[in-house]
Structures are given as structure tokens and as C-alpha cells.
Amino acid sequence: MHLLKTLAASAALAVGFAGAAAAQDPVKVGFIYVGPVGDGGWTYEHEQGRLAVEAHFGDAVETVIQENVPEGANAEAAITRMAVSGADLIFTTSFGFMDPTIAVAEKFPDVKFEHATGYKTADNVGVYSARFYEGRAVQGTIAGHLTQSNIIGYIGSFPIPEVIRGINSAYIHAKKVNPDVQFKIIWAYTWFDPTKEADAAKALIDQGADVILQHTDSTAPQAAAQEAGGVYTFGQASDMSEYAPMPRVSSIIDNWAPYYIARTQAVIDGTWESDNTWDGIGPGMVGIGEISDAVPAEVKAEALALKDAIASGEYHPFTGPLNRQDGSAWLAEGEVADDGTLVGMDFFVEGIVGEIPN
Known part of the structure; x- marks a missing residue:
């Protein structure tokens, strides 16, 4: 009897130890x-x-x-x-x-x-x-002020709604501060390929772009811009501050x-x-990297004010009046884009030249 009790106690103890180990x-x-x-x-x-x-x-x-x-x-x-x-x-x-x-x-x-x-x-x-389009609005504002050639280059990864939203947001806000601005877009068809990204940056610079934005993942465009001289860039997803104050003048940071x-x-x-x-910016998932001293103080102040307005919900980057690329009406005065349209965005806004590839 005592032996059975001892065995039962030992078995229970073993199960207890196993349970504790599993819990840990x-x-x-x-x-x-x-x-x-x-x-x-x-x-x-x-x-x-x-x-x-x-x-x-x-x-x-x-x-x-x-x-x-x-x-x-x-x-x-x-x-x-x-x-x-x-x-x-x-x-x-x-x-x-x-x-x-x-x-x-x-x-x-x-x-x-x-x-x-x-x-x-x-x-x-x-x-x-x-x-990310919230950060693109801030970048577009800075880019529109900085460009001297009025040509802003944009390296797109793939023509998916996330990337199209970013291009549209950057363009809308560059155009607000500089009505003469033009966007030139190169699709890299990759998220990360430093050689392709550098080549795209160089091609855009050859086309007259003196500001380059990107929706690709490496720092190769920054290196290409630094080599060319006189070209502004923005960090993508991370601060890329090793290229500050020039060519990188700010960044979107994913947190x-x-x-x-x-x-x-x-x-x-x-x-x-x-x-x-x-x-987005309000909850802190999207951050704006430090704006470097290469950006004039008044432009920096304007960009930070926009960031704060977006963060507080006072302003939405897609606020009408806005038309689609073909000139058809999209958003009326004061109307804000709904999330459903933004999630599936498959069109450029009016003023952007070029077709979205299939």
C-alpha cells in the first residue's frame, strides 16, 4: 500500500514538473x-x-x-x-x-x-x-520647395495600391507648394536590388530630376545622388541618416x-x-526622420506643421478637390478619401504623366 502511494506521489510530482516546464x-x-x-x-x-x-x-x-x-x-x-x-x-x-x-x-x-x-x-x-502616404505628403511638401529643375524623380517598386498611394500623395503636396512641378516615375519591379535602384536613380538624374523619392528598400539611390551632387533624397522605411545632411534631407521611418x-x-x-x-503618424507607426539643415527653416516649419495636422486628424492627405488622371472628378472640395478607395487605389491623380503598368 505504501509502495503504491509512493509511486502515485512520484508520478504526480513528475506530471507537475512536466507541466511547469511546459508553462515556461x-x-x-x-x-x-x-x-x-x-x-x-x-x-x-x-x-x-x-x-x-x-x-x-x-x-x-x-x-x-x-x-x-x-x-x-x-x-x-x-x-x-x-x-x-x-x-x-x-x-x-x-x-x-x-x-x-x-x-x-x-x-x-x-x-x-x-x-x-x-x-x-x-x-x-x-x-x-x-x-505611408501620410509620410509621403510631408516628403512631397519638402520636395516641391527644394527642386530647382521642377522635376522630381520617383523610384517605384511594384504598381500596387500601396505604392500608387504614395506617388499620388507626394505629387499632390509637391504640386500644392510648387505648381510647376513634374513627376518622372521609374518602376524597378523589385523591393530590394541596389544595382537596379542605383540605375533608376541615375536615369532620373539624367532626365533632370534634382529630387528623388523612392519606394524601394536600399540606400543605393542615396549613394547615386551623392555621387551626382546637388540632388536631394529621402530615406525610405528607415532613417538612412548616414547620408544626411545631403543628399538625404529627411525620411519616412517605419516603427x-x-x-x-x-x-x-x-x-x-x-x-x-x-x-x-x-x-499612421498619429499612433506612431509612421515617423518622420529629422529634417536636415539642408532644408530652409521655413520649409522645415511648414513640413512639421503638416505632420502635426495629419497626426492630430485635423488634415487628411487626400482631401478634395482632386481629380483622377483622366480629369474626371474624384473628391469634391473638402471631401476626404475613404479607406476602401485608398486600399484599392489603382489610378493616378490629375497631373501625373504616365500610365500605371498592368
């Missing part, structure tokens, strides 16, 4: 990156968010990454490997990871997925993005850390639910 197992959080962590832009800032998760949670969380994952069907294998490895939460951080994320999520219903910049959700898939920490906490707490987050 760290939550595993994975990140799928389209570029290298050292790109100096988009992926770099997602990596800063991951590091912030590690710093915040310590041993309670384990993080893993896969960088340089091509968009499209090949991404499915990388996401699957991460799910198989035991990840509890996976952030897939590029638009082209959307369908692969949905496909993998169907096979792993107990894993939580978060997809950046997409629009497809599921019970275990949430989406998140930043209102993912608070979101990554909050969503990881939700998994730990068991409160995670699929969501759709689209935050």
Missing part, C-alpha cells in the same frame, strides 16, 4: 523577410521590431528569422518550414507573401499569422500596415516594435484574434 516554454515568434536584415531600409526596420520583442520579453520569447525570401509561390515553403519548426506566431513582412501566408495558415490552424501590407485575413491570419510587442503579448495571454491594423 517560450513562445516562438517567426519573421519572414523579403530582403536582408542589413538592407538599411524596410527589412532593417522589421528586424529592429524583432529585436525589440526579444528585449521586451526576454526568455519568455524565442524569435527566429528567414531573410531574402522571394515573393510568390516560393515563399510558401519558407513559411511552412517556420510553422513546422514550432512557431506560435509568424509575421510575413512583404505584400507578395499574402497568398502563401493564407495557404500555409489553412494547414496550421493552431499557428497565428500576421501579414504586412496585405488585405486577406482568416481566423488565424491578421493583417497590418502603415499609412513596427509596438505592434510586434502587442501581438506577441496577445499570443502569450491567449487573447490573439485576427485583426486589420492600418496606423
Whole structure:
């Protein structure tokens, strides 16, 4: 009898230890990156968010990454490997990871997925993005003032709504302060390819652009502008301050850390639910990098006032009157664009020259 009691007690103790160990197992959080962590832009800032998760949670969380994952069907294998490895939460951080994320999520219903910049959700898939177009409004204001040639170059990655919104916002606000401004757009068809990005910057400079904006991820356009001399640029996704005060005069900075920490906490707490987050300057997901002394004080003041008005909700970058590129009416005087139109934006505003590629 005593032996049976002893065995039962030992078994209970063993179960207790096992339960305690399981309770202490760290939550595993994975990140799928389209570029290298050292790109100096988009992926770099997602990596800063991951590091912030590690710093915040310590041993309670384990993080893993896969960088340089091509968009499209090949991404499915990388996401699957991460799910198989035991990840509890996976952030897939590029638009082209959307369908692969949905496909993998169907096979792993107990894993939580978060997809950046997409629009497809599921019970275990949430989406998140930043209102980058708010930062483009500030950049456009500065660019419109700075250009002497009245030609502003724009390096687009892919002709998707996120990029089209940014071009439109930058153009609208450059045009407000400089009615003579023109935009020249080159599509790089890549998020990260320093050679292509540098070539695009050089081509725009050859076409007379003395200000270049970009929706690609490397610092190659800054290097090309610095080599050319007399050309202004803006950091994309990250500060890129190594090129300040010239050619980089300000930047859009993506701040993912608070979101990554909050969503990881939700998994730990068991409160995670699929969501759709689209935050901007006000909540702090979009930051404006320091405006350098290469920008006149009055222009800096105007740009910062615009930033504050956007942050407070006093002003929306897409406020009418605005027409579509073909001259048809879009927004009446004082009318503000709705999120549905912005999310699916597939048209340029009036004044931009060139077609959006299919």
C-alpha cells in the first residue's frame, strides 16, 4: 500500500514538473523577410521590431528569422518550414507573401499569422500596415520647395495600391507648394536590388530630376545622388541618416516594435484574434526622420506643421478637390478619401504623366 502511494506521489510530482516546464516554454515568434536584415531600409526596420520583442520579453520569447525570401509561390515553403519548426506566431513582412501566408495558415490552424501590407485575413491570419502616404505628403511638401529643375524623380517598386498611394500623395503636396512641378516615375519591379535602384536613380538624374523619392528598400539611390551632387533624397522605411545632411534631407521611418510587442503579448495571454491594423503618424507607426539643415527653416516649419495636422486628424492627405488622371472628378472640395478607395487605389491623380503598368 505504501509502495503504491509512493509511486502515485512520484508520478504526480513528475506530471507537475512536466507541466511547469511546459508553462515556461517560450513562445516562438517567426519573421519572414523579403530582403536582408542589413538592407538599411524596410527589412532593417522589421528586424529592429524583432529585436525589440526579444528585449521586451526576454526568455519568455524565442524569435527566429528567414531573410531574402522571394515573393510568390516560393515563399510558401519558407513559411511552412517556420510553422513546422514550432512557431506560435509568424509575421510575413512583404505584400507578395499574402497568398502563401493564407495557404500555409489553412494547414496550421493552431499557428497565428500576421501579414504586412496585405488585405486577406482568416481566423488565424491578421493583417497590418502603415499609412505611408501620410509620410509621403510631408516628403512631397519638402520636395516641391527644394527642386530647382521642377522635376522630381520617383523610384517605384511594384504598381500596387500601396505604392500608387504614395506617388499620388507626394505629387499632390509637391504640386500644392510648387505648381510647376513634374513627376518622372521609374518602376524597378523589385523591393530590394541596389544595382537596379542605383540605375533608376541615375536615369532620373539624367532626365533632370534634382529630387528623388523612392519606394524601394536600399540606400543605393542615396549613394547615386551623392555621387551626382546637388540632388536631394529621402530615406525610405528607415532613417538612412548616414547620408544626411545631403543628399538625404529627411525620411519616412517605419516603427513596427509596438505592434510586434502587442501581438506577441496577445499570443502569450491567449487573447490573439485576427485583426486589420492600418496606423499612421498619429499612433506612431509612421515617423518622420529629422529634417536636415539642408532644408530652409521655413520649409522645415511648414513640413512639421503638416505632420502635426495629419497626426492630430485635423488634415487628411487626400482631401478634395482632386481629380483622377483622366480629369474626371474624384473628391469634391473638402471631401476626404475613404479607406476602401485608398486600399484599392489603382489610378493616378490629375497631373501625373504616365500610365500605371498592368
